[in-house]
Amino acid sequence: MSEPVFLRACRGQSVEHVPVWFMRQAGRSLPEYRALRGTGSILEAIADPALAAEITLQPVRRYGVDAAILFSDIVVPYHAIGFGVDVVPGRGPVIERPFATRADLARLRELSDADVIHVSETVRLVVAELARNDVPLIGFAGAPFTVASYLVEGAPTRVFGVVKSMMHADPALFDALMERLVHISIGFLRRQVAAGARAVQLFDSWAGALTRDEYQRFALEPTRRVLAGVADLGVPTILFGVGTGELLDLMASSGPDVMGIDWHVDLDAGRRRVGRPVQGNLDPARCLGGPAGAVEAAREVLARAGHEAGHIFNLGHGVLPQTDPASLEAVVRVVHDEGLAGVS
Numbered sequence: 604m605s606e607p608v609f610l611r612a613c614r615g616q617s618v619e620h621v622p623v624w625f626m627r628q629a630g631r632s633l634p635e636y637r638a639l640r641g642t643g644s645i646l647e648a649i650a651d652p653a654l655a656a657e658i659t660l661q662p663v664r665r666y667g668v669d670a671a672i673l674f675s676d677i678v679v680p681y682h683a684i685g686f687g688v689d690v691v692p693g694r695g696p697v698i699e700r701p702f703a704t705r706a707d708l709a710r711l712r713e714l715s716d717a718d719v720i721h722v723s724e725t726v727r728l729v730v731a732e733l734a735r736n737d738v739p740l741i742g743f744a745g746a747p748f749t750v751a752s753y754l755v756e757g758a759p760t761r762v763f764g765v766v767k768s769m770m771h772a773d774p775a776l777f778d779a780l781m782e783r784l785v786h787i788s789i790g791f792l793r794r795q796v797a798a799g800a801r802a803v804q805l806f807d808s809w810a811g812a813l814t815r816d817e818y819q820r821f822a823l824e825p826t827r828r829v830l831a832g833v834a835d836l837g838v839p840t841i842l843f844g845v846g847t848g849e850l851l852d853l854m855a856s857s858g859p860d861v862m863g864i865d866w867h868v869d870l871d872a873g874r875r876r877v878g879r880p881v882q883g884n885l886d887p888a889r890c891l892g893g894p895a896g897a898v899e900a901a902r903e904v905l906a907r908a909g910h911e912a913g914h915i916f917n918l919g920h921g922v923l924p925q926t927d928p929a930s931l932e933a934v935v936r937v938v939h940d941e942g943l944a945g946v947s
């Protein structure tokens with residue numbers, strides 16, 4: 604039996620239909636998610652394998668997407684090792700005592716199996732359920748720079764002033780921090796794959812805050828090392844960030860099988876910059892005007908994707924909470940019916 608279309612597209616192979624899934628598909632845009640989630644911290648929901656597995660499966664059932672993404676978060680391993688992380692609704696990760704000095708390196712020990720046993724258990728539950736329809740599960744981790752930005756800034760930022768100050772004022776300390784994050788990310792991804800994840804995505808969501816020089820000096824090598832640290836597992840790797848148009852060639856040189864392209868870059872231009880399969884890149888905002896508008900926007904992406912094998916349809920960033928699920932249902936349908944990339 605051949606592999607699922609999502610995995611084949613990641614490898615640049617031909618497919619029966621163009622695969623599609625949505626970043627943040629498991630989340631607040633789904634009424635069934637809001638009903639299940641209640642009001643506790645997302646970290647509590649993630650710590651409950653039966654609940655986290657059910658939330659992971661909800662969008663697969665509703666949308667018929669070609670891959671599931673684990674219901675988890677990029678800060679989960681740091682919460683697990685006791686770094687002191689909370690995720691504040693409507694805001695994002697907040698750190699009790701941000702990373703500031705050499706002494707803080709000791710707070711970033713390597714992961715053990717026990718630290719993330721709940722995540723491994725969620726993966727096993729999801730994979731057992733998805734096996735019926737042979738839908739692959741994508742595991743994920745935060746890329747070192749994006750995680751560093753949270754740990755150093757202490758809260759979501761648009762400026763990145765604290766983390767950039769550390770980078771430039773004490774590059775040795777910043778490198779040492781990134782080194783710890785490389786090991787933790789590798790440990791987190793390897794455990795998800797060991798439990799049954801069939802692809803992994805590295806979210807470098809905020810890499811677009813860096814200049815080319817900064818990316819090259821501080822982020823490229825740690826990212827490359829995370830990807831190299833899972834290469835022996837044989838699962839496709841995807842690297843994604845937002846506002847990364849000027850960095851795409853550098854990011855691709857870190858070695859992912861697939862590059863995520865955000866909506867600021869035309870998909871065909873992005874593909875030329877990265878020279879490998881691409882994932883993306885429908886503007887999430889264009890899914891807010893109802894199904895007809897979303898379908899029109901999806902057709903524009905499909906036109907840019909053309910016929911060449913190696914396109915995984917996705918949004919250019921996560922599903923916005925206000926999105927009507929009917930719009931995403933319509934997008935899945937048009938991608939499956941009309942996408943031509945690699946369809947023989």
Ligand code: CP3
Nearest residue numbers: 626627628629630645675676677692693694695806808921
């Ligand atoms: O379908 C999925 O993609 C769900 C799994 C998922 C979550 N977080 C669940 C979540 C994934 C892949 C993430 C990754 C993540 N977390 C990233 C990278 C992806 C991206 O969007 O760039 C980042 C930067 C984070 C950090 C984080 N966690 C943020 C910025 C927020 C949003 C805060 C808010 O409420 O607006 C979170 C919380 C979070 N993680 C939610 C979900 C569904 C929403 C809060 C909730 O439902 O309680």
